[in-house]
Amino acid sequence: MPQISNRNYIGVALRGNTKLERxxxxxxxxxxxxSLVEDVRAVAVSMRREYHIHSERIYLAGFGRGATxxxxxxxRQPDWFGGVLSLNGQFPKIDPSLENLPELKDKxxxxxxxxxxxxxxxxxxVATGRLLYAAGMLxxxxxxxxxxxxxxxxxxxxxxxxxxxxxxxxxxxxxxx
Numbered sequence: 001m002p003q004i005s006n007r008n009y010i011g012v013a014l015r016g017n018t019k020l021e022r023x024x025x026x027x028x029x030x031x032x033x034x035s036l037v038e039d040v041r042a043v044a045v046s047m048r049r050e051y052h053i054h055s056e057r058i059y060l061a062g063f064g065r066g067a068t069x070x071x072x073x074x075x076r077q078p079d080w081f082g083g084v085l086s087l088n089g090q091f092p093k094i095d096p097s098l099e100n101l102p103e104l105k106d107k108x109x110x111x112x113x114x115x116x117x118x119x120x121x122x123x124x125x126v127a128t129g130r131l132l133y134a135a136g137m138l139x140x141x142x143x144x145x146x147x148x149x150x151x152x153x154x155x156x157x158x159x160x161x162x163x164x165x166x167x168x169x170x171x172x173x174x175x176x177x
Contacts, residue, residue, distance in 0.1 A: 002154045008164070009144055010051060012043055016066070026065040028092070033072050044080055058109075059163065061085035063151050064119070068092055073108050074109070082166070084137075088117045088148045091128045105136030110162050112141070112155060112168030117148030 004011075016024030017032055017039075026032065044058055058081050062070035065088020074084040075094065086109065111129050113120040122143055129139045139161060145153035 003151075003153065004160050006162075008167075009104060010047065010053070012047065014043065020145070027067070028068060028072065033038040033069070033076070036069055037073055041077070041080065049110040054108070055080055056082040057167070059083050059085060061087070061159065062087055062089055063087045071109070074107070075104075078103040078107050081107070085112070085159060085162070087112045087151055087159075088114060088120050090119045094128065094131055101135055102130060104132070106138060107136075108138045108166060110142065110159070112139040112144065112158070114144045114146055114148035114152075120148070133163055 014036075015025045016021050017036055018025045018027040025098050026036070044055070047053055047058065048055065060070035060074055061083055061084065062068070064087075068086050068091065069089075072092045074081055075092065080172060084107075084113060091111075109129075109132055109136070111125045111132075113172040115122070125141050125143070129141050133139045142150055142155070142158055144154055146154060
């Protein structure tokens with residue numbers, strides 16, 4: 001979080017739901033995602049109560065498999081969040097009918113990848129962005145030159161700008177010059 005901004009945000013990182021050789025990762029089978037949705041719900045409810053945060057100000061974010069998990073949770077429970085940021089994540093299989101279509105309208109999503117990312121190609125970002133845009137989401141896309149192995153400084157700065165764009169737009173809605 002400090003690399004994004006040392007103010008403006010409260011961040012919570014969930015540990016992956018699967019133990020790996022070196023750390024944890026995300027199981028994205030049906031049982032893993034269902035469990036993750038419940039874990040995220042519990043954390044979101046707690047954050048909303050403790051810090052009086054409106055659900056429209058809660059964003060999911062992830063890098064790599066964590067990004068895939070974040071998008072999966074957003075697509076299943078869009079009414080719980082304001083949006084999602086996917087950095088170098090593979091996109092879950094998205095049903096073109098999108099059961100939660102009305103709830104996805106005006107939700108924000110930032111889809112980002114790196115030129116040399118092996119799991120998320122630029123074409124995947126474009127195709128997924130088009131599908132989610134057709135569902136009514138406000139889609140932002142970014143393509144970075146940096147290596148796709150870890151979030152770059154540029155990615156992290158863009159997260160701050162992208163989030164603040166929404167906060168500033170929301171706070172000034174209805175103001176007349």
